Every structure is written in structure tokens, then in C-alpha cells.
Amino acid sequence: MDHLRSPSPLTRRSFIGAGLSGAALLALAACAPTAPFLSPTSRAVADAEAARKVSGATTRLALRAGTGTLDLAGTIAQTWSYGAVPAPVIRLKRGDTLDATLENTMPEATTIHWHGVALRNDMDGVPGVTQDPVAAGASYRYTFAAPDAGTYWFHPHVGTQLDRGLYGALIVEDPQEPLAYDDEWVVILDDWLDGVTSTPPKVFAELSQGMGDMKGMGGTGRRMGNLLMESASKPLGGDAGDVYYPHYLINGRPPADPETFTSAPGKRVRIRMINVGADTAFRVALSGHRLTLTHSDGFPVDPVDVDSVLLGMGERYDVIVTLGDGAFALVAEAEGKGARAFAVVRTGSGATPPVDLTVSELSGRLGTADTLRAAAEVALPIRDPDLEITIRLRGNMAKYNWSLDGKPFSPDAPMDNAHPITAGERVRINFVNTTTMWHPMHLHGHTYQHANGGPRKDTSIVLPGRTLSVDFDANNPGRWLTHCHNLYHGEAGMIGALAYTQ
Ligand SMILES: [Cu+2]
Structure with missing residues (x-):
């Protein structure tokens, strides 16, 4: 019955090891994949998706990635986007399925990563890891259940595409929302240079040369070409960033052409802040207001009252604010870079605040992750x-x-x-x-x-x-x-x- 015997590992090893010393054999064994990894298309991934509690509802939409322009208060930037910058907000309820078809009309391959969502692995949008890149001219269908309510976002996971206009918010609402609020605003913070002073691939090429010993830690916002030589921030522990940006944007708009959020005095507003920047942390405050920080990266925290919030790239915070009467400045300081993004909140009459308004809340109590505790x-x-x-x-x-x-x-x-x-x-x-x-x-x-x-x-x-x-x-x-x-x-x-x- 010899033909039924499994191939002996010993026999196989001695075959591989023929002519090798014991040490070489050990080295080989150390290099061998001792723990083969689950594939993104494995049964375990499909089973995990099947086990997710789903509502049965599906939101279908199309995202067309292509070349286009962004009007920055009269400066027309050539860029790549999903049609608008930011892309229209995608809204689901917890447990819903998103069925999004990406059409790639850009000149290079792309993917979409659904940042923060605990989704099925084969929809995570990482080329070479969870899927093949979506070639220029090709399409790809992303279908997944969103298991947790929260503030998320989406962007490509290919090269430096994220530093163009390719981003949008993905909001997963809680059907049993425990927070009480009258209105909800999405505030997307971005650092912008594409099509204005440079392009992201050029910036990366410059950075890759290395900065030698030229980079200091003394001042704020001194630049050389597209590179930042000085960008110091106390809460970031020193050097704040590497890249000089001519514009900082809230919802795709520069301070010279700001978005205006309108509401009424006494209204409670939930603000979902998302930092989609490539190299900039933002310190966000609303003049004349305190903010109650309620969520970090989509998940509830024990609420904390703060004057401003610090967001690194990719981070999200939700805050609740009770609005005063008048016109207020929503500012997002490019941390350590000596510039800001700006929007207006208007609930009554009064002059629109100037872009360079001194906002004392920026130097008040700063909300950061280490000041927060997860909700029970x-x-x-x-x-x-x-x-x-x-x-x-x-x-x-x-x-x-x-x-x-x-x-x-x-x-x-x-x-x-x-x-x-x-x-x-x-x-x-x-x-x-x-x-x-x-x-x-x-x-x-x-x-x-x-x-x-x-x-x-x-x-x-x-x-x-x-x-x-x-x-x-x-x-x-x-x-x-x-x-x-x-x-x-x-x-x-x-x-x-x-x-x-x-
Ligand atoms: Cu880093």
C-alpha cells in the first residue's frame, strides 16, 4: 500500500537539503513561509462578511475618477477627482451594503480604500494585496456591508493620488442614534498644491532626494520650492510637516471663497471633521464656541468639552456645538505651517469675520486622542x-x-x-x-x-x-x-x- 502514504516531510527536506550544510538548512527553514496567510478571497473572508449583521438595504452609486479642474477663488487647478472636490458625501445606515462602481478614466491605475471601515478584506482597495489595480479605462465594483456607524472617508491607495482631489466622506448613520442634534455638517480639511505650484509625483521626487541637514526645527513655514524647511508644532513634538502648500481647504474651498454654513442661534449641530490632507495636521476651532468632542474615528468617546481639536492626516473627530447668534469663523490652522483653512458659520446678522481673525479658542484646551476615553x-x-x-x-x-x-x-x-x-x-x-x-x-x-x-x-x-x-x-x-x-x-x-x- 505504499502508494497511499503521504510524502514524508523528512524525505522532502533531505531532498532540498542535499549538499547543504546544517546551518544553511536552518537558514532555509527560517525563510520558508511557516504561516501561510489567508487570501483576501478565502472562505474565511466570505464567512466574516456573511456573519455581519446587515439591514438588507443596498446603496448603489457610481464613482467616476477622472481628470478635471478645481476653481480655487479664481485660480484654476488641473487635478484628478471623482467629479467634484470633495466627492459628494456617501451616506449609509449601519448594516447597509454599499455597491459602488468605480470607473477609472484617469491616465493611470487606481483603487479605492474605504478608510476606517471594518469591511471584507477583498474590498479594502490595496493594490497587490487585496486586489489588482484598476487599470486606466477599466471599472471595478466595490460591494461590502458597513458594520459600524461613524465618520469614514474614501481615497485611492495608489501612489500619490490622494494628494489630488480624489477623496470624499463616507458617513454611516446609526439607525438608533443616541445623540440629539438639529443639524449635521461634514467638514473636510485638505492641503492643496496639485495644479497650482506642483503635482504630487513631482513633490515626492523632490522629497526623495533627501533634505540633507538643511531641515531645521526653529520657525514656522519657511519654504524652499515645494519643501518646508521650518514647521514647528508643540503638540506634534517638533517638526510638523515636509511639504509647502499654497492652499488649505475646507470642503474644497480656499479662505478667499469660503463655504458658509447657515443655521439658527441655539441650534445643536454635529460637525464631522475629516483630515484628508497628505502632510498637514489641522487645529480646528469655531470662534466664540466650545466644542463637545463625542467621537474619535467614528466611535463614541466619553464627551469632553474642548476649545479646539487636533487632527492628523486620516483622523476624524465628531463634535457637538450649540450655536450663538451672529457670524463666526470656523478655522483649521495648518498646524505649524503658519496658514489656515477657513469657513463661515452664520446664524444671524453681523459682518463676516476676516480670514485672519484672532481665534482665542485655538490656544485654549486642545482635544487630542490622549485626552479621550472610549465610551463604555x-x-x-x-x-x-x-x-x-x-x-x-x-x-x-x-x-x-x-x-x-x-x-x-x-x-x-x-x-x-x-x-x-x-x-x-x-x-x-x-x-x-x-x-x-x-x-x-x-x-x-x-x-x-x-x-x-x-x-x-x-x-x-x-x-x-x-x-x-x-x-x-x-x-x-x-x-x-x-x-x-x-x-x-x-x-x-x-x-x-x-x-x-x-
Ligand atoms: Cu510618517
Whole structure:
């Protein structure tokens, strides 16, 4: 019955090892994939999607990515967008399915990443990891259930496309919304240069040359070409950014042509803030008002009253504000860069505030993730981690060699340095920032919780020289990136992966 015997691993190993020394054999074994990863199209991914509680409702829409223009108060910028900048807000209810067909009329391949959504892995929009890139002229259908209410957004995950006009808000409403408010505004913050002073690929090429020892930490907003030589921020622990932007936008509009939000005195408004910038943190305040911070990256927190809120790239905060009577400045300071985005809130008569209005709330109590606690209903049950992954943020401006653990991401072999995780585990990630710059670290497919009862989030500022520990439950099988959401740091290689084992 010899023909029924399984091939012996020993026999196979001795065949491979023929002629190799014991040490070489060990090295080979160390390189072999000991833990094959689940594929995005595996049964486990489909099963996880089937287990999601769905409402049965489906929202169908088309997103046409193409070339176009953006009118910046008379400056016409050539750019790429989903038709408008930002794209029209996509709204679902929790449990609804989104069925979005992307039509790519741009001159290069693209994808859409649904930032923050714990969705099925094969819809996560990461080329070479969860799908093939959508070629110029091709289409792709994204279909997934949105399991959690909250403020999310979408953008390409290809090259430097995010620093053009390719972004929009994805709002997942709670059918049993516990918050009481009269109105809701989406405030999208962006740093803009595309088609004005440069293009994102050119900026990345310049950055990639490295800045030598030229980069200082003294002042604010000194530039050289498209690069920022000085951009200091206290809450960001030093250097605030790398890129000079001629415009900062709220909902696609510069301060010279601001959006005006109208309402009435005494109304309670929920403001959903989203930082879609590539290289800019924003400090947001509404003149004459305090803000009650209620949600971080879509998930509720114990409400905290603040004067202003700091958002790194990719972060979202929801606030509730009770409006006064008059005209007010909604300002988003480009943190450490000496410029701002601006909009107007009007509930009555009065002169429109000037763009350069001194807004005292900007220097008041600042809401940041480390001041927040997860609301009880979304706090993770207390549990010791089964697995602890330490990720060291590395690199510097001189060489522009940003990486995780000194292993720059390889698009050709994206799983080479992936951290294996197993479904059901409580996983702790320690982001250790060994650099002299802050980094907004993002995890795909999960909403972790900051250690010691902190907020639920998917994108978190990690300050220079500091460590941020976050916990999550491995309950969404697949292959997931974790990366710096400074677009140019990511493009330089500051991307890693966590992958579920089979
Ligand atoms: Cu970074």
C-alpha cells in the first residue's frame, strides 16, 4: 500500500537539503513561509462578511475618477477627482451594503480604500494585496456591508493620488442614534498644491532626494520650492510637516471663497471633521464656541468639552456645538505651517469675520486622542494580549528613508515582512517612534483601542520619541496594511502588514 502514504516531510527536506550544510538548512527553514496567510478571497473572508449583521438595504452609486479642474477663488487647478472636490458625501445606515462602481478614466491605475471601515478584506482597495489595480479605462465594483456607524472617508491607495482631489466622506448613520442634534455638517480639511505650484509625483521626487541637514526645527513655514524647511508644532513634538502648500481647504474651498454654513442661534449641530490632507495636521476651532468632542474615528468617546481639536492626516473627530447668534469663523490652522483653512458659520446678522481673525479658542484646551476615553459601549473587554507586535517607526528627513522596522514596503512582495496574527487573538501593537518627527499611524480593517481605556481609533498620532500601544481583537480575517498616513512617508516605504494565518 505504499502508494497511499503521504510524502514524508523528512524525505522532502533531505531532498532540498542535499549538499547543504546544517546551518544553511536552518537558514532555509527560517525563510520558508511557516504561516501561510489567508487570501483576501478565502472562505474565511466570505464567512466574516456573511456573519455581519446587515439591514438588507443596498446603496448603489457610481464613482467616476477622472481628470478635471478645481476653481480655487479664481485660480484654476488641473487635478484628478471623482467629479467634484470633495466627492459628494456617501451616506449609509449601519448594516447597509454599499455597491459602488468605480470607473477609472484617469491616465493611470487606481483603487479605492474605504478608510476606517471594518469591511471584507477583498474590498479594502490595496493594490497587490487585496486586489489588482484598476487599470486606466477599466471599472471595478466595490460591494461590502458597513458594520459600524461613524465618520469614514474614501481615497485611492495608489501612489500619490490622494494628494489630488480624489477623496470624499463616507458617513454611516446609526439607525438608533443616541445623540440629539438639529443639524449635521461634514467638514473636510485638505492641503492643496496639485495644479497650482506642483503635482504630487513631482513633490515626492523632490522629497526623495533627501533634505540633507538643511531641515531645521526653529520657525514656522519657511519654504524652499515645494519643501518646508521650518514647521514647528508643540503638540506634534517638533517638526510638523515636509511639504509647502499654497492652499488649505475646507470642503474644497480656499479662505478667499469660503463655504458658509447657515443655521439658527441655539441650534445643536454635529460637525464631522475629516483630515484628508497628505502632510498637514489641522487645529480646528469655531470662534466664540466650545466644542463637545463625542467621537474619535467614528466611535463614541466619553464627551469632553474642548476649545479646539487636533487632527492628523486620516483622523476624524465628531463634535457637538450649540450655536450663538451672529457670524463666526470656523478655522483649521495648518498646524505649524503658519496658514489656515477657513469657513463661515452664520446664524444671524453681523459682518463676516476676516480670514485672519484672532481665534482665542485655538490656544485654549486642545482635544487630542490622549485626552479621550472610549465610551463604555465600545470599550474592548479587558483582556491580556495573546500577541504583542512591536513596530519601530524609522527614518529621517536627510535621507527620506521612512520605514517600519527598517524594512521599506515592497509592492512586489507586500507580505514579505507581514506580522502573522490568528483569528480570535487579542493583539497589542506597540508603535515605537524612533524618529524626530510625528507620524499618523493607520491600521486597516479594524478599530483598535488606545491602551488603558483610551479611545477607539484607526489612525493615531505617534509623537517623536514616544511609544503608542493599541489593542484590537483579531475578528476580521485577511491581509491588512498598517502604515503612516503622511502620504509621502507611506510612498517612501513606511508601510507594513498584519496578515491572518490560515
Ligand atoms: Cu510618517
